[in-house]
Amino acid sequence: MISFIEKQFPVSKVSKESYKERKANNGQTLTGLGKWWGRKPLVLVRAAILGCLMPASDNPKWDMDIFLKIMSMDQTGLELRREKPFSAAEMYEIVEKNKKLRSRINEWFDITGDKIKLNSSVNKKEVELTVFNTLGYDEKLTKCIRPEQLGNLDVQTWKEINHHLGTNAQDLQELIQQLSAKRYGQNVVVGDCFCGGGSIPFEAARMGCDTYASDLNPVAGLLTWASINILGASTKDLEEIKKFQQDVFNKVDEKITTLGIEHNENGDRAVSYLYCVDANCPECGKKVPLAPSWVIGKGTKTVAKLVEKDNGFDLVVEMGVSSADMKVADNSGTVGKSGLICPSCGKTTPISSLRRDRRDKNGNLIYGLRKWEKAEFDFQENDIYHERLYAIKYEKNDGKRYYRHPNERDLQNEAKVKQIIAENIGAWQEQGLVPSMEIETGMKTDEVMRNRGWSHWNHLFNARQLLVIGTFVDVISKGGNNKLLKVAGMLGVNRLVNFNSRLSRWCSIAGIEKVVDVYYNQALNTLYNHGCLGFKSIHSSWAYNINDYLTNKQSIVNLSDARAVNNNCHIWITDPPYADAVYYHELSELFLAWDKKLLLGTFPEWYTDSKRILAVKGDDNFSRSMIDIYNNMANHMLDDGMQVVMFTHSDPSVWAQLALIMWKAGLKVTAAWNIATETESGGLKVGNYVKGTVLLVLRKQTEEETAYLDEINMDIKSEVKAQIESMQALEDKEEPNFSDPDYVLAAYAASLKVLTSYKKISGLDLDYELDLAINKPANSKVVKIIENAKRIAYDCIIPLDFDTYLWKELSHTERFYIKGLEAEKHNNYQISTYQEYARGFSIGSYGQLMASEKANTARLKTATEFAMRTVSDNPDFEKSILRCVLAAIYIVIKEDGVPEKGLFHIKQQVP
Structure with missing residues (x-):
């Protein structure tokens, strides 16, 4: 039974919905549970699962309509999701620009006063709905909640869905179960052996699927288990979790208050350090105290001023300073890219020199900083670096907040904290209350070792942070009496770890002025100045919002090497690590160092390290590892099962590598779709959006047929053309679903569909080809096949309303220019678009056709910019009719708009 996703997919709408979900930032469903890198949008997962289960009929247009209805992406669904109201002024602006509605302005609006109002005689809801339905999809989404936030579809929509699919469902979960029964005779099992942050298993469980989830990494396992069981907890369990969170917080608060280490002489309590x-x-x-800037708060106009003394500098904190003082503080940083900048002598010292790094006789870098011992928590007297507390943010009993530099009482509090840690750290490490794990060398972890000399994970936390987080671990371990509570506690600890370490940044932006997260990017960034949470500001990091969702608890979550997974699934959906894009195994160890005690107590069957040695890495073993993994999954799915692999890449050689890996694993390609999932400043689907997520759809290779390489070239050409023509036939001119990169991607998939449909191809050694695709892609036959598919695609991608016969008569350079104009018409000025067109149309040089080749402001020359200059780099273009027409336009402009002179030039030049 062919699936919907193998024939078509609403890439544009799913891309826009994915973008909307991404832009929700902390409002996303899973982000509150804890930090993970590269979670895929839940709407994308929902669409992929539904696309696999929904059958393709002989009426593709109706299939698409039904798919969009289920996803609430059709007109009715958007109307149901519409939540944000329009102001009268917003509606007036839209109506005024709409030719069809403009005549109703006086009927609907009162514009006689200072403020635009709706006439009292009109039905506001009807007007709003009419205005809403004139908007494009992007504009509609600004007024809508996300599909996952919609309770259910309306009765009429379900009638239409059931009529088309032969089901009798009243909600999404029932539909999934009924589609599963039709296809597999039981409820579908969706598996993910790279579960990471839990997007795929969670959404599958929320849709009503049975789920299998595994990952090599315990933090990934923890997040996935929590997504299904905590976000899917009953109302009673949720109340118990929230009560537990508050009880733990109160007990830790009581301990910290009793110690008296956060209050000053006035009884005010610290918010931040x-x-x-x-x-x-x-x-x-x-x-010299080091910081890139001495601005503490831009809203409160607070700065730290350097005051020179005999052996160094004091830092004096002042609030409410002048704009001039703010500017001085911002520009008087004592460390920058060039190194330490001494405010006394004015000399600059490179940081590597300051650290005394050196190279041995073999050229190996030797770090100059002292390596810290396991139980250390502070810099030693003879170290190159030391640490000082230079500012505290306090809150009075009336809620007013202020900054000051530390006085004697503050320094006494600080000394008391250090004394507590010094007396207890050895025992606490033994008990698992604070980290004792050594930092293994690695691409990311080497940074903290090189830049500070830290050798154990506890070194990334100052004494105050160790005391507070360690107290949380102690209270949780003694208080949680079931798995739900202990997991909720661990998630809270991990959130604290991300917001309360020596790597936690201080944000001075007006209206914020607080400590922010460690993992704002995919690195362990050592800082010259860092923030530390006082207990007053810990609650928002410790407690997180938990929304209750109905999830199918028929789920298995465990830790496993993907090569050793032994569970059968109907559909495998995976987002594998690819070429060391993110060093999950290293970055997650910051959390694992704290979780060890709680993990062992909660999941005794789990291990507590990141299993770095088994992690899939972008080294020489990458391809072999991936083949083993996907071969194992192919062996653990039915003959009519499916796989969807998510990855990000547009390079044909990478495509060739992945295709060969899947081919070697016993799988064949049936479709591929590109979904824009990134939130870049330029917005969505601008230019060649290669940062999207490719959904590669696969089935088990069951054929034994052999083909010859020269025989399949015609098959590939036919398949590419058929695929693009089918997509063009489904295209919506009002709201286009596909862009040029989608068609190119479809061409890649079509070529791989033909290639991988055979068990083997005579004259093609898969192992040799895989090696070539990785190391010498220019020599790879498979890479060449994929490149050729791209050229076939560009022959088929004709601008809208352009005559097909005329297009075929144009030279490649003329096509390049016209496609570039089409891109500019849609406000696409990315140089990557022109690079893609140049490759697609086999153009070696196009610089003389460009007015600009800058990254995001690239554009073609206009007729006046060409003038009558020779385009020597492109002889075909120089001799072309298009070049003649551009010259004629220039002549007309030059001659004050006299068209006859331009026409005369064309008659003279064109035979």
Whole structure:
């Protein structure tokens, strides 16, 4: 039974919905549970699962309509999702620009006063709905909740869905179960052996699927288990979890308050602490506090001022300073890209020199900083770096907040905290209350070792942070009496770890002025100044919002190497690690270092390390690992099962690698779709959006047929043309679903569909081809086949309303220019678009056709910019009719708009 996703997919709408979900930032469903990198949008997962289960009929247009109805992406669905009201002014602006509605302005609006109003005689809901339905899809989404936030579809929509699919469902879960029964005779089992942050298993469970989820990494396992069981908890369980969170918080608060380490002499309590690193200037010997800027708060106009003294500098905190002082503080940073900048002698010292890094006789880099011992938590007297507390943000009993530099009482509090840690850290490490794990060398972890000398994960936390988070771990381990509560506690600890370490940044932006997260990117960034949470500001990091969702609890979540998975699934949907894009195994160890005790107590069958040695990495073993993994999954699915692999890449050689990996694993390609999932400043689907997610649809290879390479070239050409023509036939001119990269991607998939449909191809050694695709792609036959498919695609991608016969008569350079104009018409000025066109149309040089080749402002030359200059790099273009027409336009403009002179030029030049 062929699936919907193998024939078509609403890439444009799913892309826009994915973008909307991404832009929700912390409002996304799973992000509150904890940090993970590269979670896929839930709407994308929902569409993929539905696309696999929904059968393709002999009426593709009706299939698409029904698919969009189920996803609430049709007109009725958008109307149901519409939540944000229009203001009268918004509606007036839209109506005024709409030719069909403009005549109704006086009927609907009162514009006699200072403020535009709706006439009292009109039905506001009807007017709003009429206005809403004139908008494009993107504009409609600004007024809508996400598909996952819609309770259910309306009765009439379900009648239409059931009529087409032969089902009798009243909600999404029932539909999934009934489609599963029709296809597999039982409820579908969706598996993911790279579950990561849990997007795929969670959405599958929420849709009503049985689920299998595994990952090598315990943090991934924890997040996935929590997504299904905590977000899917009953109302009673949720109340218990929230009560547990508050009880733990109160007990830790009581302990910290009793110690008296956060209150000052006035009884005010600390909200935040600011620390910086000190180092002696090698040139003058002065001890210099290091920070890139001394602005503390842009809203409160708070700065730290450097005051020179005999052996160094004091830092004096002042609030409400002038704009001039703010500018001075911002520009008087004592460390930058060039190194330490001494405010006393004015000399600059490179950081590598300051650290005393050196190379041995073999050229190997030797780090100059002292390596810290396991139980250390502070810099030692003879170290190159030291740490000082330079500012505290306090809150009075009346809620007013202020900053000050530490006085004697504050320094006493600080000394008391350090004394507590010094006396207890050894025992606490033994008990698992604070980290004791050594930091293994790695691409990301080497940063903290090189830049600070830290050798164990506890070194990334100052004494105050160790005390507070360690107290949370202690209270949780003693208080949680079931798995739900202990997991909720671990998630809270991990959130604290992400917002309360020596790598936690201080944000000085007006209206924020607080400590922010460690993992704002995919790295462990050592800081010269960092923030530390006082207990007053910990609650928002510790407690997180939990919304209850109905999830299918027929789920298995465990830790496993994907090569060793032994569970059968009907559909495998995976988002594999690819070429070390994110170093999950290294980055997650910051959390694992704290979770060890709680993990062992909650999941005794799990291990507590990241299993770095088994992680799939972008090294020489990558292809072999991937073949083994996907071969194992192929062996654990039915003959009529499916796989969807998500990955990000547009390079034909990478496509060739992945195709060969899947081919070797016993799988064949049946379709591929590209969904824009990134949220870039330029918006969605601008230009060649290669940062989208490719959905590669696969089935088990069951044929034994052999083909010859020269025989299948015609098959590939036919398949590419058929695929693009079928997509064009479904295209909506009002709201286009596909762009040029989609058609190119479809061409790649079509070529791979033909190639991988055979068990083997005579004259093609798959192992040799895989090696070539990785190391010498220019010599790979498969890469060449995919490149040729792209050229076939570009022959088929004709601009809208352009005559097909005329298009075929144009030279490749003329096509390049016309396609470029079409891109500019849609406000696409990315150089990558022109690079793609040049490759697609086999053009070696196009620089003389371009007015600009800058990344996001690339554009073609206009007729006046060409003038009558020779385009020597492109002889075909120079001799073309298009070049003649451009010259004629220039002549007309030059001659004050006299068209006859331009026409005369064309008659003279064109035979």
